[in-house]
Amino acid sequence: MGLEVPTPISSTAVPPGPGISSVWRSLASVHDAITWASFIVGAALVAFMAVSVCYEVVARYAFNAPTSWASAFVSYALCIAIFVAMPELTRTGAHVAINLLVDKVSSVHAAMLARVIQALAAVACLFAAAICANESWHQYIEEIETIAVYPVPKWLVTVFIPYGMLSAGIYFIRHLCGERVADGRGSP
């Protein structure tokens, strides 16, 4: 999967129907656009990590002048990258799952099972999003900083965890509501 222009998601992934209003489709389009943009940010952060660490290696070993920020920023970038990419993985149904049972049952039962799976996954993500958002809010109020050589306000990093969880939870709900998975890759 490359960084191609995303498919026109709202027109293909959300079938027009009596139960789905144009407002819903517009919101879905906005959601998809944010998801795609955040996935690109995730990819850019991987590049940032590579460049930062290379810079650190050169600065330390060639010029004997190690940076104070590289290690901390790489760990922050890793955290942010994982969770900003999460919604796109959910949109495309890429998450790792064991399809042992789904493959064995009839198509009718498989469809029912898929709904149960999506509902449970949505509950997990939304619950985790609420817990992590609460924690980020607490860090913001208490002005808690990360424990590192180069500390930053902790909420600036942790806020991407509830973002990823919330957006992924919404995708599970969208799939539950009948939207098909945007890319047929399925679970690896």
Next chain:
Amino acid sequence: MTWLLPFVGGVGALMVLLVLGIPVFAAFLLVNIAGTLLIFGVPGFGLFANSIFNTATTTALATVPLFIVMGEILFRCGAMDVLFDALDRLVGRIRGRQFVLCILLSAILGALSGAAMAVAGLLGRSLFPAMRQRGYDTRLAAGTILGGAALDPIIPPSVLAVLISTIAGVSTGAMLIAGIIPGLLLVGLFLIYVLVRVHFDPTLAPEASGEMSELRRGSKLLAVIKILPCSLVFLLVMGLIMAGVATPTEAAATGVAGSVLVAFIYRGLSWRVIAQALSSAITISSLMLLIMCSAVMFSQLLTFTGATQAMANSVVRLDLPAPVMLFLMMALPFVLFMFLDQLAIMMVLIPIYKPLLTHYSFDAIWFWTLFLIVATVGGLTPPFGYILFALKSAARDLPTSEIYAASWPFVWLIVLGMVILAVFPSMITFLPNLMTAR
């Protein structure tokens, strides 16, 4: 036995959710939220959130996306064609040379990327049809591709080794280095196996002379020169780690720079290649690290309830001899990896195994390297080995039963390799000890 209920309840609920087909990370989240609520109540949710944050900000895990970027760039820049061409010139006039070529190519690809599925897919699309066309035995050809691809997570750089070392709390550098000799041993076993089989049953491969006429002729020296840039990337990454000059994360980032340079030398460097490599890296690493972030709390809950220690104590009370215990500790994941996700099993088993290592005085790097090999075999064993599916998707006309049958000899060869490594632990610990000595 107060630990038994939370242990059985937690592991049981997790297994039910996993078998239902819920994404692995979501299954862990559900069990952890319920467990935290039952054990700590609402105030425990802070621990839950912090376990995700602490795992996601583990600097050592940055090695995962960096190794993937490195492999992806090398895969996409045409380096594989150069390697294939060079090896094709280097492998001599022997019957079954395509089998040999396949195993050697897999080992080199493993040293550059470590992505077993990608290698199985690549060889399944390129080498496999050519082997069948030339009259090579289909089953053995499929087997060499499967076995060869299974080497990739063992030969460093290996993402799986990084994950295991992080969960087990051992040196990532030592774990990476430890995979070199086992990888070479397995390459040797595979080569001996195919050559012996071809020797006793010549119908498995066509005459070497017939094949040589089809070969591109050229200087072997030129072939070696062509391989040099790729070899330098491997030597750069592993050399920096072994010399103790750089951490695995720094070595991986240097490897990324090296792979960009190699892509430039092979004239395969473009923004498209870089963008695709970054996209693959963030996708694959996010999938894996999300599971880790979601699962760490599970092992913390097991530890807090005392289940981990109590389980270990119960096993210790059995007073089994060390070889028997080692066999059981490897047999359990061997079976589980056949059916369930590698990372999920690792997140549950590794915390339980850790106290047992101390009791039995098992060398940590030796043990976890054997565990890494078992995890790798999980990708090769029917019915759900992911490498089998990668080959099936590349060679759609090949019956699944044929792929299953092709994989078993190589599974047993790897098991044989594990027995050798278990009997001679220094084959694993020699290089890591050299590194420590520095």
